[in-house]
Amino acid sequence: MLATGCATSGPSERLGTLSADLLIRGGTVYPGGAEPFGGDVAISDDRIIAVGPSLQIAAKRVIDASGMIIAPGFIDPHTHMQPWLTSAEAHTRVLEPFLLQGVTTAFIGNDGGGPIEVGALLDSASARPVGVNYAVFTGFGTIRSKVIGNARQTPTDGELAKEQALVHKAMCEGAIGISTGLFYAPQSFSKTDEVIALAAVAGAMGGIYDTHLRDESNYNIGLSAAVDEAIRIARESGIAVHISHIKALGVDVQGSAPEIVGKIEAARAEGLAITASQYPWSASGTSLVASLVPLWAQDGGRIAMVERFDDAQQTERLRAGIADNLRRRGGAGALLIVEGDWSGQRLREVAEALSTDPVTVAVTIIRRADPAVISFNMDEADIAAFMRQPWVMTGSDASPKHPRTYGSFARKYDLYTRQERILSLQQFIDSSSATTADFFHLEGRGHLRPGAFADVVIFNPEAYSSLATYQNPDVPATGVRTVIVNGRIAVDDGKVTGLAAGRALRHQPPAGSCD
Numbered sequence: 001m002l003a004t005g006c007a008t009s010g011p012s013e014r015l016g017t018l019s020a021d022l023l024i025r026g027g028t029v030y031p032g033g034a035e036p037f038g039g040d041v042a043i044s045d046d047r048i049i050a051v052g053p054s055l056q057i058a059a060k061r062v063i064d065a066s067g068m069i070i071a072p073g074f075i076d077p078h079t080h081m082q083p084w085l086t087s088a089e090a091h092t093r094v095l096e097p098f099l100l101q102g103v104t105t106a107f108i109g110n111d112g113g114g115p116i117e118v119g120a121l122l123d124s125a126s127a128r129p130v131g132v133n134y135a136v137f138t139g140f141g142t143i144r145s146k147v148i149g150n151a152r153q154t155p156t157d158g159e160l161a162k163e164q165a166l167v168h169k170a171m172c173e174g175a176i177g178i179s180t181g182l183f184y185a186p187q188s189f190s191k192t193d194e195v196i197a198l199a200a201v202a203g204a205m206g207g208i209y210d211t212h213l214r215d216e217s218n219y220n221i222g223l224s225a226a227v228d229e230a231i232r233i234a235r236e237s238g239i240a241v242h243i244s245h246i247k248a249l250g251v252d253v254q255g256s257a258p259e260i261v262g263k264i265e266a267a268r269a270e271g272l273a274i275t276a277s278q279y280p281w282s283a284s285g286t287s288l289v290a291s292l293v294p295l296w297a298q299d300g301g302r303i304a305m306v307e308r309f310d311d312a313q314q315t316e317r318l319r320a321g322i323a324d325n326l327r328r329r330g331g332a333g334a335l336l337i338v339e340g341d342w343s344g345q346r347l348r349e350v351a352e353a354l355s356t357d358p359v360t361v362a363v364t365i366i367r368r369a370d371p372a373v374i375s376f377n378m379d380e381a382d383i384a385a386f387m388r389q390p391w392v393m394t395g396s397d398a399s400p401k402h403p404r405t406y407g408s409f410a411r412k413y414d415l416y417t418r419q420e421r422i423l424s425l426q427q428f429i430d431s432s433s434a435t436t437a438d439f440f441h442l443e444g445r446g447h448l449r450p451g452a453f454a455d456v457v458i459f460n461p462e463a464y465s466s467l468a469t470y471q472n473p474d475v476p477a478t479g480v481r482t483v484i485v486n487g488r489i490a491v492d493d494g495k496v497t498g499l500a501a502g503r504a505l506r507h508q509p510p511a512g513s514c515d
């Protein structure tokens, strides 16, 4: 009965007859979803074969983990790393920024942008090996564009059936669920009923609904109503709902985290499966246009937008809209430009340098380009209130020009766990591994226990931290000693080995649902 040996019951006599490929010895083991203890982890091939104090197991290699934390490899449910994972460059596909934080599994296809051809994306890992495991959401935005285009309209019954068929196809190809980004056009043109109809198809096949809410601020229906919508989707479609990068964005909704938490707690008490992820930064990453130009003025794309800038009839309304968005996001001092001519400067500094006002500067820049910006729009009290919830998982929303790609997990540990003590170490680890694996049904992942896949991180609790900053985002984290992915050593003594041991994680729909 070795395979079912309990982590805390001590080693069985018969473990002495086992031999392992790898023995991690003498660390503090956080098994994921359970209390820590001093002990060892033994690995053979791609599996953990034993976990417990003082394992008597011979091994080809022993890793001394004294003073170290041993935890399940971290799982990131919201990233934009598809270009990295499918890159022609083998080195890029290793996903060094993730491995050096101990992240061994990443999800892609979030915000409604996932593919319909999920099978092809999952298959690509066999031709082009990747450094971490990955799972794929199909995307509402992709499906809606394909069936009814990008215009503001409601699908006919026939179109809705086509959309549902595409969700079904993607689920049959192994999608972990369907993602939406209801804030973004053309998804923003959808009514809730359409979303429910598609979510129901994914839910019936064991998929999860992952959503960037229709509003994280007060741009349209407001954050509170957007959370109500997500809850309604859970209730009426029967699907498990995951709110991506939960936040209260902008001065008008700052302070509302307790109300939002209350709503979600009430829905969970009702029996609905609702969770969220969060990146541990007070700034989001976006572009100058997306952050400031009113949606009506973006309608029709960039050329139409610039024409509106040239139209004297519309100038006043446009400037007023930009000024209001600037106010909502905390003023010109809260926008850091991180691309192009003014990279490294706040919008306020650029305005001062040019002796003009921030709205005029924004219009001048936007006429020429649309640089990436960092938008400081969250309040620390809200961040802490969300983070404390046991249903809030760590996610990076990893994307270029923002330090969250290289530093989210390390920062959540160093800043919010070690320094600020918002979380205990076990809460940090569980919210970065077991909670995520369990909610998304990642079988055999997220826990250190016999029979599980050997995805393991060993880090130094005194050193694990993010070195990435808003000014200098592409700096790897420090303090991770060893990372094991499917039993293979991906980080050894703090250095990436280059082994690409990740796997495509293919969701298995219920038997008969794809016949």
Ligand SMILES: [Zn+2]
Residues within 6 Å of the ligand: 111, 181, 212, 244, 245, 397
């Ligand atoms: Zn998003």
